[in-house]
Amino acid sequence: MTVSNHRSDDTMRAQTSLPALGVALVLLTVVTGMGVAMADTAITGADRTPDERRVAAATADRLVAADGPLAARSNVLNQSLVDSFDRAALERSAPPASEYAVSVELADEEIARSGTVYSGTRITRLVVVESREPRTLSPDLATTDAVTLPRRSAQATVTVDPPAGTTVWTVRANDRVVLHNRSGLNGSYEVSLVPYETTELRFQRAGRLEPGNVTVEYDAPRSTKETLVVTVDA
Incomplete structure (x- = not known):
């Protein structure tokens, strides 16, 4: 009688263990699958990152660059070129942009994009972004x-309108003679300037000039420091 009860207890314990074993196998399968998926994702990410970084840089x-599509000179961007920059210009200047999703932002504003960038x-x-404002x-x-x-x-428009009895015959820009007419200057003239110096x-003249007899129109530079961000999502 005692032996029979012992066998019955062993059978019940074995039957009770079966569902737990099944659950464990299911959990093991899920965990293994998740691990493989995470490993695949990590490998894929590792494969993509060098290409993304290379293209972005x-x-x-x-x-x-000094001869780049946006630059006035090295690391100085021309605002008018920035304003006209678009996807076509991006792909022309950076051919990989036609194969990858590339976003270009300046001062937290996207100025060009090729494809859809999710992360990357x-x-x-x-x-430095340089713009110009007309001044007179x-x-x-x-x-x-x-x-x-x-x-x-870099350039100015000088208008000379002297009163009767006054003659302006020469205009110098620093040490250079930029306008000269011995019989007198009268009208508007384009003058090239050296942009890297004040x-x-x-005005060389004979006679008196009043305010308004000479006007000078030029583009005044305005510079701001900004951050350019290039994002590549392969």
């Missing part, structure tokens, strides 16, 4: 014969 370097690899560059000076040449323009001004326009 090359694109960023191209955009800030980001490369940043600190840049009407210097008081009654007490002086010169007016000073700021650096980065320019003093000096």
Whole structure:
């Protein structure tokens, strides 16, 4: 009688263990599957990251290069070129952008994109963005014969309208003669300037000039520091 009860207990314990074993096998299968999936994802991510970083860095370097599609000079971007930059310009200047999803942002605003970027690899560059604002000076040449323009001004329009009895025959930009007419200057003239130096326009004349007899129009430079971000999602 005692032996029979012992066998019955062993049978019941064995039957009770079967469901637990099944659950364990299911859990093992799930965990193994998740581990394999995570490993595949990690491997895929590892494979993608070098390509993304390479393309992002090359694109960023191209955009800030002195001869790049946005640059006024190295690491200085021309605002007018930025305003006209689009997907076609991005793909022309950085051919990998036609194969990868690439986003270009400046000052937290996307200026061009090829494809849809979900995450990817980001490369940043600190840049200066330079824009130009038209300005007009009407210097008081009654007490002086010169007016000073700021650096980065590459060109100016000088308009001379002298009163009767006054002749302006020469205009100098620093040490250079940029306008000369011995019989007198009268009208509007385009003058090329050296953008890397402050320019003093000096008027050689005979007679008196009042405010309004000479005006100078030029583009004043304006610079801001911004961050350029290139994101590549392979």
